[in-house]
């Protein structure tokens with residue numbers, strides 16, 4: 001039975017490193033433990049909130065809820081063919097450790113997603129993506145426990161409404177579930193994605209002649225380490241905002257004003273503009289206000305210089321949104337979850 005603790009500090013459980021207290025806190029290790037935790041008698045109206053790796057969240061005050069951190073990090077092969085291996089992974093498994101284990105066992109498909117912080121259970125919620133690959137490409141299905149009823153529900157890939165940093169679990173089903181298991185369909189034969197950003201040039205600089213999933217993973221790790229601050233040293237939650245997606249028409253109008261504005265094809269007739277560029281051009285890159293600021297190497301990342309509160313970070317993000325909106329007419333939307 002998972003113990004319920006009271007007034008627990010969440011400071012070491014969120015990568016922004018923000019101090020906050022959870023009214024109740026519990027860490028079930030198995031699905032059965034989770035279900036019995038949910039079915040216990042709780043004070044009337046008690047909210048239940050799921051905390052994963054704490055790497056995509058901004059906490060803006062104490063949390064008057066039962067905060068659940070799911071710790072099942074199991075991993076099992078559930079099916080194999082000559083081409084694919086289906087791996088079932090517990091929602092509490094650290095994401096990057098999964099990537100490393102896949103590389104060690106020769107399973108391809110998530111090497112470009114190396115070093116993304118967080119846990120497996122959170123990965124489908126925002127359809128994590130990096131360097132030209134999204135989780136949706138290797139996702140088979142998931143199982144989730146309804147926080148209200150304790151019932152287990154399954155979702156196949158086509159039922160998750162995956163989009164850019166988006167899924168049904170961020171919209172219609174927001175806050176309803178704790179994702180306990182994810183099944184991935186991994187490839188025995190790699191399909192290398194090397195065209196995003198600096199991957200090829202980094203592989204070249206590493207002196208790689210024969211490309212392997214291990215080499216691609218190492219290149220991605222090097223690029224990330226060179227741009228993204230290590231949360232262990234400088235609190236942050238990766239990209240704070242999503243990259244805005246605008247129509248080609250809007251993009252062309254903006255391009256006429258700012259010929260150097262970058263844009264990448266998104267869904268048909270839509271263009272994704274890097275929010276980092278918009279923030280940098282609005283004068284925020286590297287700008288610090290008190291204990292928080294936009295990172296000097298990647299404007300899209302907001303950092304905690306040590307003692308920032310969640311509201312200070314939220315206020316800074318509002319300043320960025322206001323300036324980008326008045327300069328470009330684009331409203332940035334946070335990528336991080338705000339509690």
Ligand code: EPU
Pocket residue numbers: 129130131132165197227237238239240241242243262274275276277278280285297298299300335
């Ligand atoms: N840029 C600037 N100034 C900056 C930062 C970026 O001008 O300060 C422009 C440059 O033109 C650069 C372009 O933005 O070429 C893209 O930058 P980058 O490759 O760093 O990627 P991003 O679009 O800023 C996205 C993801 C990251 C992911 C990288 C790599 C989102 C919201 N973020 O960032 O994901 O690692 O691509 O694939 O889609 C995260 O979700 O937390 C995250 C870090």
